[in-house]
Amino acid sequence: MNPPLPHLELSQVSIEFPTPKGPFRALRDINLKIAKGEFLSLIGHSGCGKSTVLNIIAGLYQPTEGVVLLNDREVREPGPERAVVFQNHSLLPWLNVYENVKLAVDQVFRDKPSSWKKEWIEHNLKLVHMDHARHKYPAEISGGMKQRVGIARALAMQPEVLLMDEPFGALDALTRAHLQDSLMEIQETLKNTVIMITHDVDEAVLLSDRIVMMTNGPEATIGEILPINLPRPRNRLTLSKDPTYAALRAHVLDFLYAKQARRIEEGVLA
Amino acid sequence: MRNDMVPFRLPPLRSLLAPLTGLTLFLAVWQGVASQIDTTLGKFPGPVETWQQFTNLIEEYQQEKIREQKFYERQRIRNEKKLQENPNAEIVWREYRGMPTFFDKIRRSLITVASGFLLGSLIAIPVGLLIGISKTAYSAINPIIQVLKPISPIAWLPLVTIVVSAVYVSESPLFDKAYLTSMFVVMLCSLWPTIINTAAGVGSVTRDMQNVSRVLRLSPLTHLRKIVLPCTIPSMFTGLRISLGIAWMVLIAAEMLAQNPGLGKFVWDEFQNGSSQSLARIMVAVVTIGIIGFLLDRLMLLAQRWVSWDKTATLR
Numbered sequence: 001m002n003p004p005l006p007h008l009e010l011s012q013v014s015i016e017f018p019t020p021k022g023p024f025r026a027l028r029d030i031n032l033k034i035a036k037g038e039f040l041s042l043i044g045h046s047g048c049g050k051s052t053v054l055n056i057i058a059g060l061y062q063p064t065e066g067v068v069l070l071n072d073r074e075v076r077e078p079g080p081e082r083a084v085v086f087q088n089h090s091l092l093p094w095l096n097v098y099e100n101v102k103l104a105v106d107q108v109f110r111d112k113p114s115s116w117k118k119e120w121i122e123h124n125l126k127l128v129h130m131d132h133a134r135h136k137y138p139a140e141i142s143g144g145m146k147q148r149v150g151i152a153r154a155l156a157m158q159p160e161v162l163l164m165d166e167p168f169g170a171l172d173a174l175t176r177a178h179l180q181d182s183l184m185e186i187q188e189t190l191k192n193t194v195i196m197i198t199h200d201v202d203e204a205v206l207l208s209d210r211i212v213m214m215t216n217g218p219e220a221t222i223g224e225i226l227p228i229n230l231p232r233p234r235n236r237l238t239l240s241k242d243p244t245y246a247a248l249r250a251h252v253l254d255f256l257y258a259k260q261a262r263r264i265e266e267g268v269l270a
Numbered sequence: 271m272r273n274d275m276v277p278f279r280l281p282p283l284r285s286l287l288a289p290l291t292g293l294t295l296f297l298a299v300w301q302g303v304a305s306q307i308d309t310t311l312g313k314f315p316g317p318v319e320t321w322q323q324f325t326n327l328i329e330e331y332q333q334e335k336i337r338e339q340k341f342y343e344r345q346r347i348r349n350e351k352k353l354q355e356n357p358n359a360e361i362v363w364r365e366y367r368g369m370p371t372f373f374d375k376i377r378r379s380l381i382t383v384a385s386g387f388l389l390g391s392l393i394a395i396p397v398g399l400l401i402g403i404s405k406t407a408y409s410a411i412n413p414i415i416q417v418l419k420p421i422s423p424i425a426w427l428p429l430v431t432i433v434v435s436a437v438y439v440s441e442s443p444l445f446d447k448a449y450l451t452s453m454f455v456v457m458l459c460s461l462w463p464t465i466i467n468t469a470a471g472v473g474s475v476t477r478d479m480q481n482v483s484r485v486l487r488l489s490p491l492t493h494l495r496k497i498v499l500p501c502t503i504p505s506m507f508t509g510l511r512i513s514l515g516i517a518w519m520v521l522i523a524a525e526m527l528a529q530n531p532g533l534g535k536f537v538w539d540e541f542q543n544g545s546s547q548s549l550a551r552i553m554v555a556v557v558t559i560g561i562i563g564f565l566l567d568r569l570m571l572l573a574q575r576w577v578s579w580d581k582t583a584t585l586r
Contacts, residue, residue, distance in 0.1 A: 060481055078484040090478035094500040094579030103496060107486045139580070157486075 006033035006069075007193055008057070008161055013066035015052060026052050028219045030066070032212065034161075037191040041204040043252065044214030044223075045260060050197045051087075053214075054163050057195060058084050070160065080108045083159035087166045089146040091138040091153075098134040101125060101153045108157045124156040125149075127186055144175035148182070155186065164196040168203065176200075177236065180207060188233060201252045205245060206236055213255045224255055315550035320557065323550040331371040338366045370531050376558065379532030382449060383521045383566075386456025387514050394461045394513070395506065398468025403498065408469070415465060423459035423520045427527050430454045452521060452530040459520045460513035467509025471502030504578040511570035518563045533559055 013030040016023040027049045034040055042050045055061040057068055059078040068075040070082065078084075083104075091100045101121045109117060125131040128148040138146055147167055154162055167183075168176040180203060187194060187207075198204050204211045208228050215223040228248055230239065239245040297317045307314035315323070345364060352359045370378070401408040434450045475498055483493045525534025537555050540548040574585055 058481075058485065060484060077487075078481070079487055080485060082485070084481065084485050086478050086481065088478065090476070090482055092479065092482070092497070092500070104486055107488060107492075137579070 007036040007038075007071065008032075008034040008195075009069040010053075010057070011067050011069065013053075013056060013063045013068065015049075015056060015061060016064045025064075025219050026217055027056075027063075027221065029221050032222065034193060034195070036193055039187060039194045039207055039209045040196070041208040041211045042195065042197045042214060043199070043201070043204050043211055043256070044220070045216055045256065046199075048214045048217045049220040050214060051165055054084075054165050054195065054197055057161070058082050058163050060084075080104070080157040081160045083154035083157040083162055085147070085150050085154045085162065085164040085167045087169060089138070089143075089150040091146055091149055093138050096135050096137050097125065097130060097141070097149050100138070100149055101156050104153045105156050121156060124152040127155060128152045128182060142175075144171050144179060147171065147179065151179075151183070151186075155190070155192075159192065161193045161195065164194065166197050166199065169199060176203070181236075183207065184232075184234065201249055201256070204252060205230075205248050206234060206239065211252060213252065213260075216260055223260060226251060226255075309549065311544060311549050312546050315553045319550040320553040323547060324554045326547070327372040327551070327554060331373050334368050334371045337368055341366045341368075372536060372554075375532050375536045376562070378449075378530065379521060379525065379534070380562070382452050382525070382530060382532055383456055383514075383517050386453040386521070387460045387517045389453070390457040390460035390513065390517070391464055391510060393457075394464035394509070395468055397461075398465040398506070398509070399472060399494070399498070399502070401465070402469035402472025402502070403494075415462060419462040419466075423455045424523050424527065426458055427451065427455050427524060430458075431528060448525075448528045448530040451528040452524040452532070452534075455524040455528070456517045456521050460517040463512035463516065464506065464509040467512070468502060468506045471505025471509075472498055474505065475501045500579065504574070504580060507570070507574040507577055511567065511574060514566055514570055515563065518559075518566055522559055 010030050010032040014025065014028045016025045018024075030053060042053060044050050052061060056063050057075065059068075059075050059082065062076075075082070091097075092103070095103065098121060101124060102117070105117050105121050109120065112120075122131055122134075125134055128151050130145060130148045130152060133141055133145060136145075138149075141149075147170075151164075151167065154164075168179050171179065184207060186192075196207065205228060211226045211228060212222055213224045213226065214220050226248065230242070230244060230248075301316035301318065304314040304316035304319075313319075349361050349363070352361065397411065401411050431447075431451045434447050434454065438445075438447060438450060479497055479501065483497050488496060521532070522534040522537070524530070525532040526538040527534075529535055529538075533555050537552050540551045540555070571585060578585065
């Protein structure tokens with residue numbers, strides 16, 4: 001059987017940042033092939049360059065070496081086909097929920113009639129269960145709700161790849177579980193390619209098709225890729241008693257806390 | 271309008287008590303101190319004398335209005351007569367040129383400050399946006415601003431006067447030179463706070479907002495319109511409010527020197543006049559200047575609240 005042509009490919013990606021003490025090599029030799037519709041998690045300790053990988057795929061950073069290919073075309077700049085859900089939602093505080101999504105829709109679907117756009121915005125707000133709060137301003141809603149709107153805004157761009165930078169990191173455990181379920185549901189219907197950064201081992205195992213584990217920086221790279229062959233739809237309650245789940249979880253924990261244990265005395269690169 | 275706006279309500283009596291007590295005490299101290307000061311023009315005016323002069327000024331205004339009406343009435347009758355004698359007679363309508371009253375002078379001051387402030391803001395907002403967006407523009411313009419900013423606008427006045435006289439030469443001038451001089455001085459001093467605060471507002475556009483804009487591939491113009499401007503507006507209005515406050519203060523001094531017939535000239539003329547009423551009349555002008563300044567600030571505060579999207583910020 002021929003492997004399918006990769007949808008998104010990172011090939012020999014390295015990046016250096018200029019610092020007063022000379023160039024700082026944050027990432028080296030990142031090679032990754034991602035299939036269409038795949039859900040990929042990036043996990044690693046703080047400062048290992050997970051966000052940098054995501055920003056390179058988003059086009060917000062340019063790799064010093066190597067190339068990112070989406071459908072065989074080089075990624076050179078940011079674009080709505082690689083929508084980003086930012087860590088701290090980054091909604092515009094002067095626009096209400098509806099208008100925040102509208103900003104994206106107006107930009108991506110310029111030629112569509114406004115009635116279509118209105119329906120599309122409402123559809124996406126419904127997907128994340130936020131249609132009831134469309135007139136609220138970001139300051140008036142909770143962190144979890146803001147993150148939902150951030151996801152709706154990204155989904156409304158109808159991206160080929162959805163990039164999520166620790167989308168649930170700042171949320172409490174209950175809200176996080178709720179949003180993870182929503183995300184799985186959405187992923188089930190839309191079949192987007194998703195790349196998500198996370199700190200949370202359970203989240204990674206629960207949501208992903210593969211987990212990409214990164215070594216510590218500087219010169220961070222991919223340490224190991226773990227396929228998660230759990231059947232979908234997944235349920236967190238049944239999985240918690242599943243031995244495969246437990247084994248996978250243990251594997252990731254082992255990588256993070258035995259193989260890549262942070263040596264505190266080396267200092268933490270934030 | 272957003273739903274968190276509270277309809278206007280009269281403050282309860284209790285909250286009025288403190289300000290009223292303060293005001294009464296102030297008036298008492300004023301009266302007390304004033305009666306102790308003897309000047310060449312008699313006693314320093316207390317609140318009572320000031321109030322009397324205020325009513326006098328209203329009376330003078332009403333009399334002037336009556337004179338004006340009579341003037342036009344006489345003119346009308348004269349012209350009608352002329353037409354009766356000869357239907358083809360050339361009719362001349364003359365404008366009444368009486369002495370500007372106190373209230374005409376208030377109007378003149380308000381027009382001068384408004385036009386100078388508007389002109390200044392029209393320059394300051396784009397400059398502020400420019401140096402906020404472009405680091406190069408910032409390093410090019412910022413040193414100049416820092417040097418120009420502390421200059422008292424009055425220091426410019428002689429230069430502005432000379433330049434206006436030299437440049438603004440017209441057979442039938444639309445504006446008189448005193449007005450232009452005062453207006454330009456007001457403009458000069460209302461530039462800096464708006465420029466600096468606008469630039470600071472642009473600086474408050476976070477990296478995340480910029481990234482949102484980049485992911486959406488907003489054009490530079492759309493980015494300016496949808497991200498930078500709304501983000502900057504609260505800070506911009508803070509600058510505008512400070513600018514208007516300074517503009518109003520400077521205007522009075524500028525009018526004294528440039529002889530623009532506004533409140534400043536009123537004060538100056540009364541000072542030169544030196545009658546027994548002059549001090550009280552100056553006091554009326556001083557209090558008026560304060561009240562108008564206060565009202566202008568309130569107006570800007572309302573505008574600031576209206577445009578500010580950050581409803582959690584307390585603006586006072």
